[in-house]
Amino acid sequence: MTGFDPVALSLGVATGSTILTLVVGLPLARAMASRSSILSRIAEGLIMLPMVLPPTVTGYILLSLFGRHGPFGSALDALGIHIVFTRTAAVIASATVSLPLMYQSCKSAILSVDPLFARAAGTLGAGPARIFFRVELPLALPGIIGGMALAFARGFGEFGATLMLAGNIPGLTQTLPLAIYGAVESGDEPRARFLLGATVVIAFAIVIVVSVAEGRSRRQGGKGRNRA
Amino acid sequence: MTPRRGLFLGLLLFFLTAMTLAGAENRLLVSAASSLAEVLESLAPEASKASGLPVLLNTGASGSLRTQIMAGAPVDVFIAADPSDIDALAADGLVVPASIRIFLGNSLVLIGEAGKGRGAEPRVLLSEARLLAIGNPETVPVGRYARQALGSLGLWELVAGKLLLGGSARQVLEYVKSGSVPLGVVFSTDARGAGVDILYSFPESSMTTPPRYAMAVIASSRHRDAALRFEAFLLGPASRKAFSSRGFVLP
Numbered sequence: 001m002t003g004f005d006p007v008a009l010s011l012g013v014a015t016g017s018t019i020l021t022l023v024v025g026l027p028l029a030r031a032m033a034s035r036s037s038i039l040s041r042i043a044e045g046l047i048m049l050p051m052v053l054p055p056t057v058t059g060y061i062l063l064s065l066f067g068r069h070g071p072f073g074s075a076l077d078a079l080g081i082h083i084v085f086t087r088t089a090a091v092i093a094s095a096t097v098s099l100p101l102m103y104q105s106c107k108s109a110i111l112s113v114d115p116l117f118a119r120a121a122g123t124l125g126a127g128p129a130r131i132f133f134r135v136e137l138p139l140a141l142p143g144i145i146g147g148m149a150l151a152f153a154r155g156f157g158e159f160g161a162t163l164m165l166a167g168n169i170p171g172l173t174q175t176l177p178l179a180i181y182g183a184v185e186s187g188d189e190p191r192a193r194f195l196l197g198a199t200v201v202i203a204f205a206i207v208i209v210v211s212v213a214e215g216r217s218r219r220q221g222g223k224g225r226n227r228a
Numbered sequence: 229m230t231p232r233r234g235l236f237l238g239l240l241l242f243f244l245t246a247m248t249l250a251g252a253e254n255r256l257l258v259s260a261a262s263s264l265a266e267v268l269e270s271l272a273p274e275a276s277k278a279s280g281l282p283v284l285l286n287t288g289a290s291g292s293l294r295t296q297i298m299a300g301a302p303v304d305v306f307i308a309a310d311p312s313d314i315d316a317l318a319a320d321g322l323v324v325p326a327s328i329r330i331f332l333g334n335s336l337v338l339i340g341e342a343g344k345g346r347g348a349e350p351r352v353l354l355s356e357a358r359l360l361a362i363g364n365p366e367t368v369p370v371g372r373y374a375r376q377a378l379g380s381l382g383l384w385e386l387v388a389g390k391l392l393l394g395g396s397a398r399q400v401l402e403y404v405k406s407g408s409v410p411l412g413v414v415f416s417t418d419a420r421g422a423g424v425d426i427l428y429s430f431p432e433s434s435m436t437t438p439p440r441y442a443m444a445v446i447a448s449s450r451h452r453d454a455a456l457r458f459e460a461f462l463l464g465p466a467s468r469k470a471f472s473s474r475g476f477v478l479p
Contacts, residue, residue, distance in 0.1 A: 060295070068300025068448070084301045085257065085286065167286040167296065169257070170269070182287070185398045186266055187422055 006179035017094035017155035029106035059164025094155035109143020261309035278461035311442035327445035333477035
């Protein structure tokens with residue numbers, strides 16, 4: 001096992017989890033933005049739950065769902081797919097915990113787009129899909145990128161739920177936070193400091209990249225607005 | 229679905245499949261108590277050879293590891309810092325009964341900050357100390373042993389009201405090492421080379437059940453033969469030497 005294993009793993013897991021939260025969170029946010037029924041409120045509560053629950057509890061719930069005896073776990077087991085203690089498990093744990101951040105950011109970004117633009121596009125003959133991809137999405141992009149940044153950051157630092165569902169297996173599922181915890185627990189201070197340094201460098205790089213990307217897309221969004 | 233979105237989903241699917249395959253099935257997954265992480269990691273290459281499958285370690289608190297196994301985690305061998313965790317699984321038929329081995333032990337010591345040189349009786353040390361750090365007896369095995377030992381030696385009353393409960397043996401060690409707390413109770417394996425002074429060793433007779441590690445092969449393991457060979461390796465001379473050199477007791 002090399003010292004950089006957990007660093008690469010954490011970057012991969014956070015990337016996978018961000019993609020997963022975007023694919024799940026953006027359509028959910030789009031669907032919920034125009035709904036206010038009791039049922040949709042309940043669904044929204046469920047999406048937001050991992051934000052409130054301690055991550056270990058979220059991890060335990062995921063473990064009960066994806067374990068061999070759980071509803072998802074037993075179904076997947078029949079297909080020969082095992083989730084618990086794999087990197088997929090690390091992605092699922094991170095994604096579950098960061099979904100609320102992605103969902104909320106996307107929803108407020110979509111709600112902040114003036115409905116007038118969508119209606120105008122409609123009168124010019126654009127269908128719902130086209131309106132979403134050509135009008136709403138570009139205008140909501142800065143907020144969505146902000147949501148991706150938050151989801152990535154939360155996924156990168158995920159500990160509790162990951163420990164439960166993916167375990168703490170060096171080289172397989174031991175992400176950066178788990179490796180730091182392990183190094184501290186075993187009194188390996190040089191390793192702990194090395195990993196800590198790597199975390200700070202990466203976190204700082206993420207912050208810079210995000211603020212640059214957000215600034216750029218905000219400027220482009222502004223241009224789009226003028227054209228519309 | 230637009231082509232770009234389809235590509236996106238395709239990539240995601242590929243990514244998830246690749247990640248699942250990375251957690252391939254042909255390995256021996258050993259869930260072990262955190263205190264064994266270092267020694268087992270050093271034994272892993274030889275253990276892989278002896279068992280015939282690459283050994284992967286999953287370390288954590290014995291209680292959490294037990295919970296994961298009960299939920300159906302694909303573990304092959306479980307090594308717990310407390311035989312009761314194995315017993316609980318055995319009661320549910322989750323381990324192979326014939327594979328249960330109580331094979332390793334630990335001893336309990338009273339520690340103080342390094343270089344403070346206090347050659348006094350534990351009774352005097354404990355009554356003079358402002359605070360005593362132990363693991364939380366409700367959740368940390370070392371804390372439960374500390375409560376037992378202090379109780380049976382009639383020292384529990386002396387420390388009532390000045391206990392600082394740590395979340396792990398490592399935390400207790402850090403409290404003492406940093407000088408935040410004058411005294412602490414940990415396992416001898418924790419105290420070794422950690423920069424603290426060992427002031428007193430609790431006799432095994434002071435605990436109703438002295439600290440013991442137990443291991444068992446999980447009933448649902450798909451590699452039962454390799455798991456049994458792994459157990460045999462841990463009972464063998466090379467492992468015993470590694471364990472005793474790190475301060476573990478061989479019962």
